[in-house]
Structure formats: C-alpha cells, structure tokens
Amino acid sequence: MKTKVIGIVIVIIGILMIAYNSFNFKTTEKVVDLGAIKITQEKNNPIQWSPILGVVLLIGGIVIIVSSRKSEL
Template identity: 55%
Template sequence: MNLKTIGIGIIIIGALMVFYTGFNYVTTEKVVDFGPIQINKQQNHPVQWSPIVGIVLIIFGGILIIPEKK
C-alpha cells in the first residue's frame, strides 16, 4: 500500500467527518425487574466531533498525495 492510496482514504474520511459531525447510539437498560413486570429505559449516547478535525484530515491526506521529488 503506497502513500497515495492512504492519502486518498484519509481525504475521504475527512470529508465524511466534515459533512457528518456525529452520530447517536442507543442502549437499553433494565430499570425494574419485578416478576412479570419489567421497565426498560432507552438512553441516547451522542458521539460528536468538530468539523475542524475533518478539515485537518483532508489537508493531511492532500499532503500525502503530493509526490515527492527523487
């Protein structure tokens, strides 16, 4: 795997991070378990990042794509 392929992959990941600044996942917790009666609670867990991180990745990927002089 060469640096150009890695750079293109980093640019794609950076672009996705700019457009999608986070996601949520949901967990279910059992609150009450009293015989046949069960009460569950769903909890949101947001995962977010700054779009600046995506921009930095795009720049870093662009640097990797630039060919080196031999």
C-alpha cells in the first residue's frame, strides 16, 4: 500500500514539474552601507529545470503504481 502512495506522489510531482518548469524567488542584498545611508537591491533568483525530468518522474510513478498492483494480486 505504501508503494502505491509513493507512486501517486511521484506522479503528482511529475505533473507539476511539467506544468511549472521554473520559479523565482527574491533576495535583498546590501549595496551600500555608509552609516546612516543604506541602499539595498532586490535580486531575482530563477530556478529552472527541464520538463523532461517531469516526464521521467511521471513515467516512473506510473511504473511504481502498476508494479504495486501486480504484487497485490
């Protein structure tokens, strides 16, 4: 039963990785810090991955689900 749940989770992650192949997060960095004068800058940090990785996870999850059904029989 646990392998079926793991397979379903992997399939969901694979679908999400196909749908959303990147995301950004912002960080704030100090540029100048001279006593009372403080200047900061927001910087975008993109993280990207290939949709092929999502397809691989999707197929792997399906294989896990199918193999867990065969072992139950």
